Amino acid sequence: MTTHTVSSSAHTTRTSVQLVSGLFGAVFLLVGILGFVPGITQDLDTIMFAGHHSQAALLGIFQVSVLHNIVHLLFGIVGLLGLRSRGLAKTYLIVGGIVYAVLWIYGLVVPMESMGNFVPLNTADNWLHFVLAVAMVTTGIVFGWKTSAAAQK
Known part of the structure; x- marks a missing residue:
């Protein structure tokens, strides 16, 4: 009779930066799905491709x-892959944070009623993109740096 034991080395421990990436990914994935759900997304019958x-x-x-x-779905998938x-x-x-910073600036510069607003973006989107840019870059640097420093010890 053979006995199989699982050593603690068989379990992989995720770093803080991986967990944060997974959290952002899960939220983006959820938001991408909810963007197609009637009731949660108002006036869904008016949705256009772009x-x-x-x-x-x-x-x-x-505005979506x-x-x-x-x-949002793609950002979610990549964030989950970060796990x-x-x-x-x-x-x-x-x-991703840099991309959101560019989107924030783009949203501030491009008139909302112009053909250039192809995503589409409104004021709420613009400020959410600013918050996401700051949060993603900051957590990427802070948690990424901490794990890099710990790995060098």
Whole structure:
């Protein structure tokens, strides 16, 4: 008779940066799904693939389109993949935060009723993008640095 034992080394421990990446990923995935749910997204019957003519609003606040929801779904998937690798998690948070900073600036510069507002973005989206940019870059640097410093010991 053979006995199988599982050593503690068989269990992988996720770092803080991986857990934060997974948390952001789960939230983005949830938001992407909820962007297609009637009731949670108001005026869903007006949703367009892209462009400022979409009047669909997640929670009645954040203007969304099919493209906007797909971007959230993709950000969610990549964030969840960050659970598998410390390097991917750190990169996801920092680069993702930079992408949201660019979106924030883009939303401030491009007139909301112009053809350039293809995502679409409104004032609530713009300020949420600013908060996401700061939160993602900060957590990517802080938690990524801590795990890098610990790994060097």
